[in-house]
Amino acid sequence: MKTRFRVRITTAGYLYIALTLAVALAGVNTGNNLLYLSASALLALMTLSGLLSVLNLLGLSVRIEPPEETFAGVPSPFGIHLQARGWPRFFLRVRLLEGESRVLYLRDRCRVLLWVRPPRRGEIHLPPLEIYSGYPLGLFRRSRFWPLGIRLLVYPRPLPGRVPLSVRDTVPAPSSGARFRPPEPEEFSGLGPYREGIPASRIAWRASARTGTLRMKEFEGGGGRTLILDLGATPSEEELSRATHLILRALGEGYAVGLRLKGQEIPPGRGPQKRRQLLEALAYA
Numbered sequence: 661m662k663t664r665f666r667v668r669i670t671t672a673g674y675l676y677i678a679l680t681l682a683v684a685l686a687g688v689n690t691g692n693n694l695l696y697l698s699a700s701a702l703l704a705l706m707t708l709s710g711l712l713s714v715l716n717l718l719g720l721s722v723r724i725e726p727p728e729e730t731f732a733g734v735p736s737p738f739g740i741h742l743q744a745r746g747w748p749r750f751f752l753r754v755r756l757l758e759g760e761s762r763v764l765y766l767r768d769r770c771r772v773l774l775w776v777r778p779p780r781r782g783e784i785h786l787p788p789l790e791i792y793s794g795y796p797l798g799l800f801r802r803s804r805f806w807p808l809g810i811r812l813l814v815y816p817r818p819l820p821g822r823v824p825l826s827v828r829d830t831v832p833a834p835s836s837g838a839r840f841r842p843p844e845p846e847e848f849s850g851l852g853p854y855r856e857g858i859p860a861s862r863i864a865w866r867a868s869a870r871t872g873t874l875r876m877k878e879f880e881g882g883g884g885r886t887l888i889l890d891l892g893a894t895p896s897e898e899e900l901s902r903a904t905h906l907i908l909r910a911l912g913e914g915y916a917v918g919l920r921l922k923g924q925e926i927p928p929g930r931g932p933q934k935r936r937q938l939l940e941a942l943a944y945a
Contacts, residue, residue, distance in 0.1 A: 673799035819901035
C-alpha cells in the first residue's frame, strides 16, 4: 500500500528561518566568525529537525477497525491499530475526517479510538488516514497519508418523529372468535455488540464487564406485535431519518418490523439480520 508525505512549515519554523537568514546576512556584512558559526549551527539544527521528523513517520503500519454500524451525522468509533518497527515514535497525531487522537509515545504497538461523524447516508469512500507530527522542534508539520480503500455504508441519521405505519397484533383477541394462542417466547440466539436503540434490559452486563465493551442479548423468533412502515415511492431525508429511529426503537422493544419503500416490500421480522436488511434499504433509498 503506497503512502505519501506532505510537509508544512509552521509559524515557529518561519520565525526560525528568518532568524537564520538574519544571522547569516549579519555574518556576511560584518565578517564576524562567531556569526558564521551561529548561522551554521542554526542550519545544522534545522536539517537535523527535518531528518528526525521523517524518521518519526517511517516504519509505521496501520490497520483500521470500522464499527459495525454507522449513522449519518452521529459520531462512530473507529479503532486504529498502530505498530512501530525499530525506534520509538513521539508526539503523533492520527486523523480521519474530523476525528483526531494523540499518541505521545509509541514503542511497539497501540490502539487509538477516533470518533468520526459521517457526513451523509449511503456508500462513502473513506479518505486516506493522516498521521502527522511536529516532532522534534515544531518547526515543520510532516504528514503521512495511508489510503484505506474502504467503502462504508452509512445509515440515515436517527430522528424521532412520526412516519406512515401500521401496527397489528399477531395474537388474536379472545373476543374475536379465533382460538387464542399466547405468543411464542423469543429464543436466545447469543451475544452481540451493543447497537443504538436497544433498551438497557437487553444489555448483558456481566459479559460487558468481562470484555470491557457493551454486549447485548440477541433473540430470534417469538410472537407479539408487528410494525410495518410505508414510506411510499419518494421519501424525504427527514422521513428516512424518522423511519430509522422507529426501526431501532421497535426492534429493541421486540416488535417484528417490515418496510414498504419504492415499490418493494420487506416482510416483517426480528433479529440482527432483519435489522441490517431494513437499515440497508433506507441507506440506499
